[in-house]
Amino acid sequence: MAVVIIILKSEVTEDQIQHVIERVEALGMKAHLSRGTYRTIIGVIGDEQKIGAEPLRAIPGVMDVIPVLPPYKLASREAHPQASIVDVGGIKIGGGNLAMIAGPCAVEEPERMMDIAAAVKKAGANIYRGGAYKPRTSPYAFQGSGEEGLKILREAGDAHGMPVVTEVMDPRCVEIVDQYADMIQIGARNMQNFVLLTEVGRTRKPVLLKRGMSATIEDLLMSAEYILSQGNSQVVLCERGVKGFDKVTRNLYDVAAVAVVKGLSHLPIIVDPSHATGRPDLIPPCALAGVAVGADGVHIEVHDCPERAKSDGPQALLPRQYAELVTQIRKLAELFGKTISTIGPEKAA
Missing domain, CATH: 3.20.20.70 (Aldolase class I)
Structure with a gap:
């Protein structure tokens, strides 16, 4: 399971927002829309391999895609809290x-x-x-x-x-x-x-x-x-x-x-x-x-x-x-x- 945040462009339209959500859900992932004063974001939860393989940045209206967890899963402290010997x-x-x-x-x-x-x-x-x-x-x-x-x-x-x-x-x-x-x-x-x-x-x-x-x-x-x-x-x-x-x-x-x-x-x-x-x-x-x-x-x-x-x-x-x-x-x-x-x-x- 992985989590990413899709940051939408400031001029994004409602149709584009809905298209992003539909695209994410079509891939079998969950989308959580959050509207702020200056920025709208969509949190995505789903299979790590699917998220990594999909060109989410290419969807119209998307400015950036930011992973919440580091891409180095096996090398990270999250995966292995104790120091390795x-x-x-x-x-x-x-x-x-x-x-x-x-x-x-x-x-x-x-x-x-x-x-x-x-x-x-x-x-x-x-x-x-x-x-x-x-x-x-x-x-x-x-x-x-x-x-x-x-x-x-x-x-x-x-x-x-x-x-x-x-x-x-x-x-x-x-x-x-x-x-x-x-x-x-x-x-x-x-x-x-x-x-x-x-x-x-x-x-x-x-x-x-x-x-x-x-x-x-x-x-x-x-x-x-x-x-x-x-x-x-x-x-x-x-x-x-x-x-x-x-x-x-x-x-x-x-x-x-x-x-x-x-x-x-x-x-x-x-x-x-x-x-x-x-x-x-x-x-x-x-x-x-x-x-x-x-x-x-x-x-x-x-x-x-x-x-x-x-x-x-x-x-x-x-x-x-x-x-x-x-x-x-x-x-x-x-x-x-x-x-x-x-x-x-x-x-x-």
């Missing part, structure tokens, strides 16, 4: 459990991946990240190492007892990424790739969905709805900055979006200050701001030699810098009654 290989995200996702932007040679994994695990990271498939602005830039990179990432994660997350860019690659990853990432550029979202939704792997660079909060939640509608309830949102006009940072870090999403949706949301700012000096304070405003985790790029990184080296923290930041996050988490999630004995066994 997503399990990634034994690491819980949400409900007071913080995900500390760290690693290089791209999967690199095995030795380096092992070294970085050891460093971030020692610092307190609980999920290892690295891109085997890289969406790059230039066709000449490093595009990732494909399945070989997936194998390297998997081996590094297993060697250090961390689940791994990596990005998928193409629906044709979902199956192979699903074989290696504990969590599948949808990057900012693909947030509204609806074919990809649908395909990932058919898996039962947790999904990390990043906000698009020009996406509204509703856009983000509607993209999550695509995944949820396929039966995959394990979705974690990620605020990674949107395009702004000031070039002092890579993107505009919309930390307020975290608090807004918390009010609108039951899904966990984490922050990615690496992509949001693109500046190592700004990553620690922005990470702390995200946790303070309610984020369920922090996604940070870490590299032991940024000048040699195959992708996004300038925005990576050094392992020692990451360790210092995790220490600060632990203190802040304690203040808010949250903990950095660890793998339980039953998962570690």
